Amino acid sequence: MRFTATLAAAITLAAPAFAETHEIRMLSRGADGAMMVFEPAYLEIAPGDSVTFLATEKSHNTETVDDMLPEGFESWKGKRDEEITVTFDAPGYYPYKCKPHEAMGMVGLIKVGEPGSAPKIGKLRGKAVPVMKELLARAGS
Numbered sequence: 001m002r003f004t005a006t007l008a009a010a011i012t013l014a015a016p017a018f019a020e021t022h023e024i025r026m027l028s029r030g031a032d033g034a035m036m037v038f039e040p041a042y043l044e045i046a047p048g049d050s051v052t053f054l055a056t057e058k059s060h061n062t063e064t065v066d067d068m069l070p071e072g073f074e075s076w077k078g079k080r081d082e083e084i085t086v087t088f089d090a091p092g093y094y095p096y097k098c099k100p101h102e103a104m105g106m107v108g109l110i111k112v113g114e115p116g117s118a119p120k121i122g123k124l125r126g127k128a129v130p131v132m133k134e135l136l137a138r139a140g141s
């Protein structure tokens, strides 16, 4: 009887943690004074977790950088000022951008689990290119 109870406890501990929902704010001015940013721009989460993009400030959207997505993953595309929640089941790198402010460097990266090699830089404009490179470097790729 005692053995059974211990075994049950061990199984409970081995079970995956409950999925979390993280928040990313879409801002015209970030905490450090930077213009047009996602906060946090870089986020590491576990498979099964979700992310809600908050329309904290006006005129932003969130959408995937489609040529950088993991194979088979469905892209997302929020409307301007639309709050959306995305659930990430598979490990991978998920780069996204704000369409109106892409050229000003308004991009972000979500790393789910422990994926393999990172994607090459995709079709991005202006300051989005160096910012995305920096985010990919931060992801340890």
Ligand SMILES: [Cu+2]
Binding pocket: 036, 059, 060, 061, 098, 099, 100, 101, 102, 106
């Ligand atoms: Cu924006």
